[in-house]
Amino acid sequence: MGKPKKEVDTRFSKFGTVSFTAITKVNDFVDFLEKGKVMGTECKDCGLKFFPPRADCHRCLTSNMAWFEVSGTGKLMSYSKLGFAPIGFGDDLPYAIALLDSEDYKVFGRIAGDVPEEDIRIGMAMKTRANTLPGGQLNYVFEKA
Numbered sequence: 001m002g003k004p005k006k007e008v009d010t011r012f013s014k015f016g017t018v019s020f021t022a023i024t025k026v027n028d029f030v031d032f033l034e035k036g037k038v039m040g041t042e043c044k045d046c047g048l049k050f051f052p053p054r055a056d057c058h059r060c061l062t063s064n065m066a067w068f069e070v071s072g073t074g075k076l077m078s079y080s081k082l083g084f085a086p087i088g089f090g091d092d093l094p095y096a097i098a099l100l101d102s103e104d105y106k107v108f109g110r111i112a113g114d115v116p117e118e119d120i121r122i123g124m125a126m127k128t129r130a131n132t133l134p135g136g137q138l139n140y141v142f143e144k145a
């Protein structure tokens with residue numbers, strides 16, 4: 001999967017408001033985000049799709065993975081507007097977290113800040129796009145399809 005990794009790979013420090021992990025086998029995820037692509041992984045053996053991306057398939061117990069782009073639309077299954085946030089995320093408030101069902105996989109993330117709350121409906125079609133936060137950190141958000 002991708003280019004050879006340095007021993008200490010800190011690319012994930014560019015993801016999200018607060019870095020939650022420094023070393024991971026799926027750091028190419030962040031490189032893709034910088035190019036505007038939100039990517040998951042797919043097991044080449046059984047076709048199972050993973051988002052967030054995983055380097056190993058729990059069904060096959062292999063690491064025979066390929067990247068795929070999270071594209072098309074997903075159905076909004078659930079969302080919650082946050083008035084309080086975990087430590088480190090306070091400056092981003094208010095924001096809504098949500099779960100999209102893309103049939104083969106589910107995507108957990110934030111609804112884009114410019115989607116009016118009154119427009120949000122369970123079951124509505126949304127798409128996932130890469131996003132740059134104030135300060136240059138990267139994440140992805142959901143917007144109306």
Ligand SMILES: [Zn+2]
Binds near residue numbers: 046057059
């Ligand atoms: Zn598999």
